[in-house]
Amino acid sequence: MAEYTTILEGLEVAMRLGIHPHEAEPQRVRLSVWMTVAYPAVPDGDTIDAVLDYDFLRDGIRAMAAGPGFALQETLVEAVASLCLADPRVRSVRVRSLKPDVYPDAAVGCEIVRSR
Template identity: 85%
Template sequence: MAEYTTILDGLEVAMRLGIHPHEAAPQRVRLSVWMTVDYPTPPNADRIDEVLDYDFLRDGIRAMADGPGFALQETLVEAVAALCLADARVREVRVRSMKLDVYPDAAVGCEVVRGRRLIVSRRSSG
C-alpha cells in the first residue's frame, strides 16, 4: 500500500455563506483540503490515471460556490469532505474554510477531519 497526501490549498471562491442579511451576497471564502489517498502501489508510469486527479475537487468546490450557498461553514466543510470521500481511494480528508472579509482584522473559519470507518469482520469460533 502506498499512502500520499493530495493537497488543494488556498482556493478562493465567491459564494453565499452565512446567516446574516449582509451575507446574502457572495463573499470571499478560502478553502484548503488535504486528502490522505491510498494506492495499491506507488505510481511508477508517471501517468495521471495512476493517481487521484484533483481537478474533480476544484471543479466540485466551484460548483458549490455557484450554487444556492450555505448558512454555516460547518455545512460547507462537510459537503466538501463528502465530495472527497466519494472516491474510494481517499481514506481521510481535512477541509478548512475561511471567510476572509467578516472582520477587518481577522478571518473566521471552520475545519473538519473525516475518514472512512474500517469494518473489521470477526469470525466466531463455534
C-alpha cells in the same frame, strides 16, 4: 500500499455563506483540502491515470460556490469532505474554510477531519 497527501491549498471562491443579511451576497471564501490517498502500490509510470486527479475537487468546490450557498461553514466543509470521500481511494480528508472579510482584523473559519 502507498499513501500520499494530495493538497488543494487556498482555493478562493465567491459564494453565499452565512446567516446575516449582509451575507446574502456572495463573499470571498478560501478553502484548503488535504486528502490522504491510498494506492495499492507506488504509482507505476508518470501519468495522471495512476493517481487521483484533483481537478474533480476544484471543479466540485466551484460548482458548490455557484449554487444556492450555505448558511454555515460547518455545512460547507462537510459537503466538501463528502465530495472527497466519494472516491474510495481517499482514506481521510481535512477541510478548512475561511471567510477573510467578516471582520476587519480577523478571518473566521471552520476545519474538520473525516475518515473512513
